[in-house]
Every structure is written in C-alpha cells, then in structure tokens.
Amino acid sequence: MNMKTSVAIEKAVPVADPDIARTEFRNAMARMAAAVNIVTTNGPAGIAGFAATAVCSVTDNPPTLLVCLNRGASVHPAVTQNGVLCVNVLSEAHQDLSRLFGGKTPVVERFAGASWSELSTGAPVLEDALVSFDCRIVRQADGGTHDILLCEVDAIRQRDEGQGLIYFDRTYHSAGRAE
C-alpha cells in the first residue's frame, strides 16, 4: 500500500540560544496531550493547590506518582513543607476550575470554586474528581527550574463515570473513546 503523509519532517538542529530552545521545547510539548490534575496540599505551611500536567506513574510497588513543581510557583513552599499532596484528576467538567488553579488567583478564590473533603493526609480532595491520589512526598529531586516530587500513595478515591480532561495545543479537550 502506498501511504503518503502530509507531515513535514524537519532536520533536527541543536539550538544554541537557550531562549529559542525553551520556546521550541514548549511548542513541541504543546503537541503532547496530557491529563489535567489539580494538586493540593494542607498542613502547618497552609493550604495550596495548582493545575498540573507534569504528573505520572512511577511504580505500583509501593504505589508511587511523580509530580514536577516549579520552584518559583507561589504554592511551592506549602507543598514541600507540608510533605503531603493530593493529585485530583480532572473531568471534562473542570475546565474553569483548571483555569482558576493555573496561576495568579489568590488561594482562597481557588478553593471557593469547588467542594472539597479529605482522605488520610489532610490534603484537599476534590469531591467530583475522576480519581484522587492522596500522597506523602517521600523524596525530592532537583529538576532545574522544577522539583521532582516522588509521592507514595496513601489512599485512593475514584468514580466510574465521567470523561477525562486533556490539555493539547494549549486548549482543553474531552477524553472520549477514540473509536
């Protein structure tokens, strides 16, 4: 079969200028679809939460996730000092909530946008999240501008209905079935 594609394949040229490299990297990352989460924390350093796509599974033994958090984010001290966090996986109904937690908005306004409960660590659990992973941060690695947080899962709450929320090409999409 003669299958033609209309995809332009460009030669990979290493970029010397770090600003251009950052822009190219971000433009490339914008083509990588990702699930959207709200990562929350609570404890002695206060309540906080932020929208996050840099979240993934590490191992199931013990169940562990990683979360990459920008060191310059206003939420950084609260998350790292509390040592606990909850990864709340968003549904398609949560676009506005994701925008609220995506930066700049004061913490009180962020949490006023939805209903919350808690599981074992005290980190806020979004009532209608698709799934919530309540975690303790067990290790922190240096990722340059970001800290890579290894998080052991203490408790999980999930619901069966609802479609996922996907971030792709800098816009939100619903994660329906492909077929």
Ligand SMILES: NC(=O)C1=CN([C@@H]2O[C@H](COP(=O)(O)OP(=O)(O)OC[C@H]3O[C@@H](n4cnc5c(N)ncnc54)[C@H](O)[C@@H]3O)[C@@H](O)[C@H]2O)C=CC1
């Ligand atoms: N991992 C991260 O820290 C992410 C941060 N953001 C922030 O949200 C805002 C809006 O982002 P977009 O509309 O998607 O446009 P954008 O051009 O800033 O980002 C495009 C893509 O690049 C990646 N990215 C962006 N900033 C990054 C960073 N500082 N470190 C590592 N990867 C990064 C993400 O995959 C993002 O979807 C920006 O301020 C951006 O920095 C967004 C997504 C992920």
Ligand SMILES: Cc1cc2nc3c(=O)[nH]c(=O)nc-3n(C[C@H](O)[C@H](O)[C@H](O)COP(=O)(O)O)c2cc1C
């Ligand atoms: C869709 C989306 C995904 C994001 N993913 C991450 C992420 O994985 N890690 C991160 O540190 N910041 C991420 N951000 C940015 C944070 O949500 C934002 O910096 C955070 O809310 C703190 O902002 P503040 O410093 O204004 O409080 C993301 C933003 C958006 C809109």
